[in-house]
Amino acid sequence: MEGLPDVRFARTADGVSIGYQVFGRGPALVWMPSLSNIVAQWRIPALRDAYLGLARELTVVLYDGRGTGTSDRRVDLGDLGVDAHLRDLTAVLDAAGLQRATLLGYYHSVPTAIAFAARSPGRVERLVLFGGTSRLREAMLPAQTQALLSLVDQDWGLFADAAATAWLGWDEAASGRWTAEAFRTATTAPVFKAWIEAARDIDVTAELPAVRAPTLVLHRQGEQRIPAETSRRLAGGLPVARFVELPGSTPTLFIENQAADLRLVTGFVTGGRVERRNGTSLTPRERDVLRLLSAGDSNTEIARHLGIAVHTVERHLSAVYRKLGARGRADAVRLALSLTENRHDL
Template sequence: MPGWVSHVELDWALAPGRRFFEALSDGRTLLRYDRSGSGLSEPVPDVDIVEREFQIIAAVLDAAAYDVVDLLGMSLSAPLAVKWAAAQPKSVRRMVLYGGWLDGARLADAQVQAHVLGLVEQHWGFGSQILTEIFAPDADAAFRTAFATLQRDAAGPDFARAMLDAGYRISVATESAKVTAPTTVIHRDGDRAAPIAEGRRLAAAIPGARLVVLPGRAHIPYVGDVDTLIDHIRAGLGLPKTRAHTAPRLTARQLQVAALVAAGMTNREVAAELVISERSAESHVERIRTRLGLRSRAQLAAWYATTYP
């Protein structure tokens, strides 16, 4: 399940994000989606977030022809996953919750909540940067820039505010006691977006849940000690540790082309810069995208920015 906002294509283009999702899918089918109003999904009229999430999950499972799944809820999706598991216990075999909370009202005091909501609504550009600083305080500048841009590409200010507000309002104090699926709650002890106290409360409220506390301050799962986090997520899903994979490598010329694409150049401009034909430049771009499994120039630009900061 996605975090508070998502974009399945651009998430994949961020090099750390792609490695994270590839590791999760090793030995298992990984189903990802953008909730309505975010990423590639169309907006819908105002609907209760829980009701709409249930509709989306049901549609995804129906499209994939799965009756029972292992559920991974991260950030805002952690309490939403709890609500689904409580309402549809037969559909959840195991559940892993990362960076979640029991009661959103406890994430920050009312004054801080109001300030963040107003900032996102009125100054989304600056707000996306501030949220990135909270979500990934130890990430390098290139990643922070790319992730702030991803958030703005994934959602407009109204939807972003609505999702943050939903996070502050959601509580699963009642539903958590109804969860029957084996559950692992994973939390970083210095998470600045979701305090560790809420992770502990969430784990304590779910019958038989196992709590794993990891060091780190990042709320974004693919920042920080990602390998250890992946190992614990996979363990919670009944999977062995992931095998090491070698990332695709580009030639020196392809790296030159990727850098120019990331700088915003068209194929014609790339050709002029490298003194090659426009057709050759186009061919280079297509081969790079094929080798990296990317679908667009935007994905290529995001990949380069986070791989070669």
């Protein structure tokens, strides 16, 4: 395909060849892989537009993890845990000459991003995390995910088609076809099964307190997939994190609401800004609840002052947390004060 960035190769400490691409200009963003094929992914129109959109302000690094895409397919299937993925990431950063970068952890690579930030804080500017958890088993529990995984042994091609359409929601014919092709050519069924088996034991929860990098935890999922509370809990375990629930239900980033997603992520990577999304303004009642919360009132006291039931206060607070990307009461108060000081309307 014409116009693609060159595929370069990095060598890991254990001798695995890792394919990667570098393009764009500006602060570095390393988009870490889940099941990937960086060459085939450029054929997906929406994804290609996302790459080019990020490259307008950022230096973007894409790479294929061991056993996938352009990287070595012949790998030790018993060594696909976090440490192996950390070796891949370290090799790419070193080969690309990046001493420091923002990491975009996407699904399977979220724990690797967390572990790297905890163990190598000097090399991580910021973190953007989407679609994963510190304990990967939690992301694999939904029934629809388990049903899809059961197809791997039966028919690898059918699994790829189902993953692209039923799970990721690609209903547009061309994009769906190319996404399925990217899945199908990313790896083989035995390697993918080994990835999944290793993922069941990946848990970096204990490393969350050691992450010092400012972190943006993003969530956009349908009801049958990863619940918002899982991502909210991840943000709550990180010392410096914002949680933002994106509008929509397709479990992807930069696709369903591409322009807004690009502004959000680019703003955070370039300056630590978290742009508030259209449609997230608080209602008058939610502002009243937040005002009383900021004054130190309990839920019972807020209910009495406003003449509403306590469960109604709880419902309003849940909406406030979601709209502000707050992790709880204290975080909501802090964000409210920050927004007031900066003259942003709540």
